[in-house]
Amino acid sequence: IVGVHVRLGDVVNGFIENNRIAFSESEVYRILKEYLVFSTLKTEDVCFVICSDGNIDPQQFSDLNIFITKNNPAEDLWLLSRTQVIIGADSSFAITASYIGNIPFIVFKRDKIDWEYYKNKVGFFENKYVERSIY
Numbered sequence: 181i182v183g184v185h186v187r188l189g190d191v192v193n194g195f196i197e198n199n200r201i202a203f204s205e206s207e208v209y210r211i212l213k214e215y216l217v218f219s220t221l222k223t224e225d226v227c228f229v230i231c232s233d234g235n236i237d238p239q240q241f242s243d244l245n246i247f248i249t250k251n252n253p254a255e256d257l258w259l260l261s262r263t264q265v266i267i268g269a270d271s272s273f274a275i276t277a278s279y280i281g282n283i284p285f286i287v288f289k290r291d292k293i294d295w296e297y298y299k300n301k302v303g304f305f306e307n308k309y310v311e312r313s314i315y
Contacts, residue, residue, distance in 0.1 A: 181227050183260040183277065184212065185268025188234025201269040203288050205240040211288055212244060215267060218295040229263060231256035270311055279304050 187202050203211075212228055219226075227245045230236055236248045249256055257273065260266050261281030268274040270287045278285035284301040286293065287309040294309070 181229060181263045182212075182215065183263035183266040183268070183283075184208065184228050184230045185260060185266060185271065185274040185277070186230060186232040186234070186236060187269035187271055187273075188232050188236075201271055201288075203269065203290075205237060207290065208288070209240055209244075211267060211293065212241070214293060214295070215286070218298070229259060231260055270309070275310060285310070 186205075186208055208230075216223060216226065223244060227247060228241070230241075230246055230248045231251070232248075233253075238246065238248060249259060251259065253273070257277050257280070260268075260274065260277035261283070263281070263283065265284045265286065266274050266278050266281075267286040268288060274285055282303045284298065284303065284305065285307055286298050287307060289309065297308070
């Protein structure tokens with residue numbers, strides 16, 4: 181089970197500049213497909229649990245096993261912390277879930293993600309790609 185944190189509300193509400201931490205569904209889809217290659221897992225062996233502060237269109241992920249939560253932030257935080265790994269926006273929300281669950285956090289990047297950096301990472305770690313911090 182892979183937790184996915186998609187930050188959409190900031191874009192909708194105009195709170196951030198340059199869409200720095202908000203990613204489109206097509207960008208998230210590309211990243212999740214890359215994760216499958218990186219992890220050498222088959223699509224049918226992975227469930228992506230998607231938590232977001234915006235509405236996610238499930239059709240954008242039609243060939244993946246997904247579960248889109250409809251929880252409040254506290255429930256989503258707890259749910260993400262119970263997954264095996266989190267992939268998501270560079271936000272204190274995802275970082276906190278990673279810390280609470282003692283699980284790795286892979287940061288969304290628009291350019292190619294440095295998958296080699298995440299190889300053999302277990303538990304919470306100081307991630308060089310995290311710009312927001314709770315350390």
